[in-house]
Amino acid sequence: MLSETERQAIDAEIPHYARKQAVCIEALKVVQRHRGWVSDEALHDVAGHLEMTVDELDAVATFYNLIFREPVGRHIILICDSVSCWLMGYGALRERLSERLGVEMGQTTADGRFTLLPIVCLGACDHAPAIMVDEDLHRDVAPDHLDAILERYE
Amino acid sequence: MPGETPLTGRIRPDRPPLDAVGYEQAGGYQALRKALGSLTPAEVTQQVRSSTLRGRGGAGFATGQKWSFVPMGEDAPRPRYLVVNADEMEPGTFKDRLLLEGDPHQMVEGAIIAAYAVQASVAYIFLRWAYRVAARRLEKAIAEAYERGYLGRNILGSGYDLDMHLHVSAGRYMCGEETGLLNALEGKRANPRSKPPYPQTSGLWGKPTVVNNVETLCCVPHIVNNGADWFKGLSRTPNGGTKLYGASGRVRRPGLWELPMGTPIRELLEEHAGGMREGYRFRGLLPGGASTDFLGEQHLDVAMDFDTVQKVGSRMGTGTMIILDDRSCPVGMTRNLTHFFAQESCGWCTPCWGGLRWCEQMLSEMEEGRGREEYLDRLAAHAGMLGPGHTYCALAPGAMEPLQSALTLFREDFERHIRERRCPWRSP
Numbered sequence: 001m002l003s004e005t006e007r008q009a010i011d012a013e014i015p016h017y018a019r020k021q022a023v024c025i026e027a028l029k030v031v032q033r034h035r036g037w038v039s040d041e042a043l044h045d046v047a048g049h050l051e052m053t054v055d056e057l058d059a060v061a062t063f064y065n066l067i068f069r070e071p072v073g074r075h076i077i078l079i080c081d082s083v084s085c086w087l088m089g090y091g092a093l094r095e096r097l098s099e100r101l102g103v104e105m106g107q108t109t110a111d112g113r114f115t116l117l118p119i120v121c122l123g124a125c126d127h128a129p130a131i132m133v134d135e136d137l138h139r140d141v142a143p144d145h146l147d148a149i150l151e152r153y154e
Numbered sequence: 155m156p157g158e159t160p161l162t163g164r165i166r167p168d169r170p171p172l173d174a175v176g177y178e179q180a181g182g183y184q185a186l187r188k189a190l191g192s193l194t195p196a197e198v199t200q201q202v203r204s205s206t207l208r209g210r211g212g213a214g215f216a217t218g219q220k221w222s223f224v225p226m227g228e229d230a231p232r233p234r235y236l237v238v239n240a241d242e243m244e245p246g247t248f249k250d251r252l253l254l255e256g257d258p259h260q261m262v263e264g265a266i267i268a269a270y271a272v273q274a275s276v277a278y279i280f281l282r283w284a285y286r287v288a289a290r291r292l293e294k295a296i297a298e299a300y301e302r303g304y305l306g307r308n309i310l311g312s313g314y315d316l317d318m319h320l321h322v323s324a325g326r327y328m329c330g331e332e333t334g335l336l337n338a339l340e341g342k343r344a345n346p347r348s349k350p351p352y353p354q355t356s357g358l359w360g361k362p363t364v365v366n367n368v369e370t371l372c373c374v375p376h377i378v379n380n381g382a383d384w385f386k387g388l389s390r391t392p393n394g395g396t397k398l399y400g401a402s403g404r405v406r407r408p409g410l411w412e413l414p415m416g417t418p419i420r421e422l423l424e425e426h427a428g429g430m431r432e433g434y435r436f437r438g439l440l441p442g443g444a445s446t447d448f449l450g451e452q453h454l455d456v457a458m459d460f461d462t463v464q465k466v467g468s469r470m471g472t473g474t475m476i477i478l479d480d481r482s483c484p485v486g487m488t489r490n491l492t493h494f495f496a497q498e499s500c501g502w503c504t505p506c507w508g509g510l511r512w513c514e515q516m517l518s519e520m521e522e523g524r525g526r527e528e529y530l531d532r533l534a535a536h537a538g539m540l541g542p543g544h545t546y547c548a549l550a551p552g553a554m555e556p557l558q559s560a561l562t563l564f565r566e567d568f569e570r571h572i573r574e575r576r577c578p579w580r581s582p
Contacts, residue, residue, distance in 0.1 A: 022341040064324035082245035084402040121245040125402035
């Protein structure tokens with residue numbers, strides 16, 4: 001069941017578009033904002049609400065990089081693996097992150113605190129390498145900075 | 155006059171952007187008043203056409219001409235849409251972020267004028283999720299524009315109505331492609347559409363739609379205020395205006411600079427980016443994002459504009475250069491670029507989803523010392539098979555630009571990887 005808050009947030013978007021199916025991406029983001037990820041059940045509920053088939057909506061959900069169809073940790077670390085960051089030390093950063101968290105790309109730490117994911121160019125190329133933790137962009141990140149950055153996310 | 159910086163003049167990196175009142179005090183929304191008060195939509199389009207403004211998203215299509223393809227008049231289809239492409243996911247590109255975060259009202263004003271020119275009734279800003287600061291500032295700017303009568307019903311008493319909505323994407327490179335973007339706005343996978351019909355006649359929900367890049371739209375208020383000849387005069391070449399140029403990689407001062415269109419690459423690299431960092435030598439560069447051909451030392455005196463860079467076999471693209479230094483492996487860099495394109499391919503066309511993965515595979519094997527002699531020819535063959543004309547959109551052809559130019563420019567490095575069965579840049 002979609003919560004009242006979720007339904008209101010989704011419905012508020014509908015008048016902005018010519019067809020209500022157009023808000024489905026926003027709707028998935030709304031659900032994710034409240035629950036962290038999009039479960040099969042949530043997908044089913046959103047599809048019903050927007051008069052789409054579950055398959056139609058799942059085709060959309062699985063297409064976009066930032067819709068999570070599996071549970072994720074409390075905080076998401078997005079590490080830019082595109083060319084400018086690659087040139088400026090992405091490799092060492094990734095290695096240190098994996099080592100420090102004990103997970104590979106795409107995995108969640110055993111305590112459920114962090115999920116580590118690759119992301120395409122964050123548009124911070126003049127301050128590469130860059131990572132995002134939740135909604136915060138961190139620039140010019142050296143492996144030695146990671147402890148201080150991660151400390152802020154409990 | 156060269157030396158002017160109309161697009162970035164109001165931006166102070168250490169301060170939040172101007173709000174609506176501050177923007178008005180700095181001359182903002184004057185162009186909108188002028189357009190709505192004294193110019194017909196056709197006159198606005200004509201002025202932009204005369205200015206020689208070309209799309210700053212990378213393709214360089216003439217903006218005024220694009221607008222002129224929208225059917226107008228009593229019998230023309232309605233509603234019409236204006237879409238701002240603020241997806242900026244081209245690797246190595248970070249110019250629109252500055253404009254969105256630094257002066258959101260400038261973009262909003264440009265979008266309203268563009269929408270007026272094609273008589274659109276709804277405008278969407280398609281923004282990538284990762285630009286969180288830009289999202290907050292745009293939301294605020296849109297709300298202020300409504301409050302002050304620049305959006306909504308009967309704008310400034312002109313009888314013209316326009317609504318503007320911010321759409322925050324869930325992330326995928328394909329959304330930057332204009333027809334993929336339209337599918338994403340409709341709540342679908344961002345697969346490209348077959349062209350023709352072009353979006354100007356059949357776009358969002360089948361209605362006439364213009365899609366313009368952020369930097370392009372930011373030029374519009376200045377053209378309306380100061381005229382087409384002024385805009386042309388900003389440039390050092392026949393491609394009018396200023397350009398936001400940037401550099402990333404091992405240069406002394408990576409960054410962004412608004413300079414006359416046609417500023418030579420060497421000047422960008424040496425004067426503005428400060429040359430290479432101590433201990434690094436220049437090997438090559440991608441002039442404007444991941445999907446442009448590598449240029450080398452011999453191209454440094456080329457003027458950075460659409461026509462001139464094209465003449466030497468690459469594209470200006472977004473104008474934000476990525477510099478390859480001598481301590482980074484050209485094969486590794488090409489592998490990284492190809493990985494990006496293979497991952498972001500939407501899978502709609504066979505050459506793209508199959509071919510890019512194969513290219514990535516060969517490059518990975520090469521870098522890991524398992525490359526075979528025949529890979530060089532096979533990669534070169536892909537550059538043809540995935541080139542223009544074989545796919546719905548420009549993703550695969552764009553991916554082939556750095557690949558085929560790397561095979562030429564860094565031939566010896568590729569051969570060395572195969573011959574020595576290792577990457578010379580990796581410690582043994």
